Amino acid sequence: MAISSPEQRLWWKQPIHGAELAWIIVVFLWGLFMFFFMIAWHFIGNQNLSTETYRVSPDSYVERVEAFADEFQATDASGNLMEEEGVPVVRPPAGGDAYLVARLWEFWPILELKVGESYRFHISSADWQHGFSLQPVNINLSVHPGYEHVLSLTPTETGVYGIVCNEFCGIGHHSMTGRIRVVE
Amino acid sequence: MATIDSGFATPDTSTYRTCGFTGLRVERQAELLIRVNAVAAVLFLAWGGLLGLSVALTRWPAVQLLPAEWFYLALTGHGANVLLFWILFFEMAVLHFASAIILGSRIATPRFAWLGFIMMVAGAVMTNYTVLRGDSSVMFTSYPPMMASQWFYLGLIIFAVGALVNVMVFFGTLVVAKNEGTYNGSVPLVTFGAITAAIIAVFTLASGAIILIPTWLWSLGLITEIDTLMYKVVWWGMGHASQQINVSAHIAIWYAIAAMCVGAKPLSEKVSRGAFLMYILFLQLASAHHLLAEPGLSSSWKIVNTSYMMYLAVMASMIHGFTVPGAIEAAQRRNGYTRGAFEWLRKAPWGHPAFSGMFMSLVMFGFIGGISGVILGTEQLNVLMHNTIYVPGHFHGTVVAGTTLAFMAMTYFVVPLIFQRDIVWPGLAKLQPYLFGLGAAGISVFMMGAGTLGVPRRQWDISLSEAALGYDFPSAAYLMMGLNGLSAILAALGGLLFILIVVASILAGPRLDRPGAKMRFPLHQGGAEAVAATGSEGSPKLPGTIILVTIFFAAFVLYYFINWKYLSELWLFQ
Structure with a gap:
């Protein structure tokens, strides 16, 4: 359980759950997209705050x-x-x-x-x-x-x-x- | 002072009891420190919550409870009491719980922990006194060149140093537990989450000191000027990062409650711990989120520091948003609720206030606080709602519906396990998280709605009746502010109920330190055996969680692009 020590001493060698891995990939790609979209708006958008x-x-x-x-x-x-x-x-x-x-x-x-x-x-x-x-x-x-x-x-x-x-x-x-x- | 200086080298003279419910070894000083910190937290919540109610009723245009001067005073006090005092006192209790109790250790240097506690109380009282005196209505952020009384800053500094002392005691306790071998292998995930919170707390409190000490000297007349932009950059190093302490702490609590209520264990330790680690690595300059509408900072600085190239901190929260319900689903399926995609959720212990509070905290933190936070933290979109009441709407979604509700839920375990008193009025206790949760959700959503219509934050009168050049906000904005007031009443009732239940239980609840005593809202039994008995539990199927996160993701993407659409319709500015 989350309030007891990991059952496997070498917990970092345990495999990652399949659905968990898929979600991590989706979230990572979405994060990258959001980052690049801010940059893209400087080229395609008309509302960018002057500095x-x-x-x-x-x-x-x-x-x-x-x-x-x-x-x-x-x-x-x-x-x-x-x-x-x-x-x-x-x-x-x-x-x-x-x-x-x-x-x-x-x-x-x-x-x-x-x-x-x-x-x-x-x-x-x-x-x-x-x-x-x-x-x-x-x-x-x-x-x-x-x-x-x-x-x-x-x-x-x-x-x-x-x-x-x-x-x-x-x-x-x-x-x-x-x-x-x-x-x- | 030899006993303090030499720490774990001295013989262990602490007294322990064994908890009849969990089998954990509970040390006397740790238990006392958790109690006093929890009690202080609840008292400051009661006071800060009352101020919050008066603020919401003033912002309800049809009511406008307080006169302007009192409103700004109450709003300053509300921010300091609930965002700092309630949350940090409770976090100190969480840190002592996650170190000494969970690891079965004694507390390192209890005298320093008491010193820290006393400093926090002194600082909090001093700040409240100066705010009430009326000469420090500068808001929680106290932006210069607006100046508060010197005692306002000094109170905050003493409070922060006291908190820092307690964080150091927490690290000391970890060392003691390791050296005395009170646990085997790695620390539990909940402790790992608390360590994350504590590391961020060091950075946060240091930022606070770096900016508040010169500001204090400025209020004493020893420094002539505080640069307004520099103040914001450093102040938000405290202001934003401190919210990350909350996030780490309440996510640790999600995992703890999931374990204690349904016997959940992390799907994979590696992923959950990695996600906590990402908070430490990628949040430190997150003050950028608050500076997107400022002059003088370059676009690349803003873009890089809001996202660290790929929104790694957001990614960490979204990972927890999968692994927490996933761990619950896996545990519930092991508990026998295997039919369909959602039997595990339908038959979850919804009558257990710790579970219902925790699960609502999880859902509302993600849907309300989380999504709106990313929108606010996007360089260009920020212009749409910077400093409107959308901002308090967002952070009531994170701090009230998320953190406060999670802390309340945890209290339903703290009272029986640490105070050894059972919860009184179980019917009301079952209702309490729903009442508070509904109110908190209403506050957040209606303030965000009003902010979308341009209503400013921290403003006494949106009818602008005292302004020379008037402007009429749309009637929908008035409706939203009224609904916000009603939601605040609901939340206040939920908060009052919480405080009454906790105080009555501590003072007069049935004693649980007798053999054979049973908790009204029990811990999950037999989870550990079920885990051990299942051979192929390495990769349980999680259809329910997959559907839930898909709905979340769709809502996120949709709302993200709706805001870009709004932005594209504004006047053009470069």
């Missing part, structure tokens, strides 16, 4: 986001600067850089992106760790202070998307949100 990352001081990152928001803040038909709930709506040039800062407790600013265009999307934190969770798409990334993460992001459908923080960041965590608008 382009820069060290940055939180203060200088916030300055760059603010400069970006000033430069590209959207205007409506009558030429007024657009904002929602006091947060500027920023319209980065298609194919250009789009900046987002996560901080206690908001994602700033609101980005307005064009569907089908790709952007160099920068994200970092100004203070604690945060979690970027784009809904209802369900893209979830960790956001660190001091690390600027850059990915090429292409929205595939128009609409208004929510960003919800999903890394605990203190008592205001459940009020930390943001927004991305995707237009034609």
Whole structure:
């Protein structure tokens, strides 16, 4: 029994059960397949997380986001600067850089992106760790202070998307949100 | 201190009794240490479980029991008490059981084992005190730059060192047993599994010390900065590997209960031991699973460290997933249940809480915790559910439905054999594993469902009513969180029942240390003779197990590709 010493002293010379061996082979091949499929997705898939990352001081990152928001803040038909709930709506040039800062407790600013265009999307934190969770798409990334993460992001459908923080960041965590608008 | 220093060289002055049920030689100090560790474990389970219930009821949007501040406090306490204190105290009991009791040996340096126990109690109490004081609601992971009170980190460090002392005593006991020749040949498989758990524990506790000591110094103001990414890499060396201690320990318990309930023996020692060995060899950098959505780590680092080229640790679990039911099937067929593919399973002792708890733990660990764990640990798929409530859904499948249920099942043997008291209220005891198992399964599945719909973990209010820019989660998400709350009530009832039964049995159960006493939930009798009597039992037919693992494999493959399909529908990102 499993709670007594093996009956055969030389237990490592005992034969392996046939069904057991077959299962081991199946499981081993499946494990290999899953390993190679992760690599394959880098070639056949369109969803692979970029690893382009820069060290940055939180203060200088916030300055760059603010400069970006000033430069590209959207205007409506009558030429007024657009904002929602006091947060500027920023319209980065298609194919250009789009900046987002996560901080206690908001994602700033609101980005307005064009569907089908790709952007160099920068994200970092100004203070604690945060979690970027784009809904209802369900893209979830960790956001660190001091690390600027850059990915090429292409929205595939128009609409208004929510960003919800999903890394605990203190008592205001459940009020930390943001927004991305995707237009034609 | 000479007696401690010279260890096994001194004459053996320990006192022993012979167990009337198993014939094992039980040493007094080992028995006492198992008792105190088991009692501490159950007390911390009661406290941590209560906190867990309050967390689940708060996350039920229609109830939202606690205010936000209390919620984050309770969640921090829940994680520390159930994931660390309950599980590690019980594991210390398992280590002493698998060494001193199973090998019939005395315990090495009992004084150090007591010291370790006292340190663990002191650390656990200190951490609980700081959490309750309200200045350390940093979650179990305590990611910097969020800072807890210095006593929070110090409590965890003292607890971890105490656990490490006990692990060292365990290794010492193995040496004592070997030198004093208390067993013949190789150690039993269950002890081998416990050795696996202990070796991983050394790595785990060392990782914990490496990251928590500087973090403690940082909270004292002696270090200016803790790098957030470095913290995660090292912290998860403790956080993930500690779950592998649980896996090794509860799989050792599966084998032990299968042996004790139906007389199961491993199909082949080589395969089961090899699978345990793979845990030691291929888990150590598994912290990568938790870092797949982080910036600054290369894809090749992530791919290699989640899988070690071929998912060898997953393979090890899947091997146990075959050999445990296979060993049960083989034993049951020897016991005479040979008709059809499943008579062995239908006529298994389902009214024995140790068996029912163990078998549900096996099934749910595989189907719920195991499959979802591989999906979460796949480089690209992780983006779909990183930090959503899918993650707690997954690990409640492994740690609650898997480990906790297995430990509860084992307790139905620990109470009669170690406390020598019989289980009271047998009707309720039969029901208890089903109640807890059903609740645990519900918690896991509904949290995973809500996570698939984007619900964040560790978040007080998914209606986002305090947020400037709102977002409406789909109504199905609210339904899932409600069902999660209901499941938590079921699990809490099962947990409460467990604690009442255990405490009442220890204090007032019928005494079993008298001649002729019988256990209500007995050990399997005559298994050993049946094994010896069967000549051709080298390769029994196992049709039932083959069907079960085929269903498991089909579910695994299907769910794996469904998630790739979901991924392919996301926005494009490179």
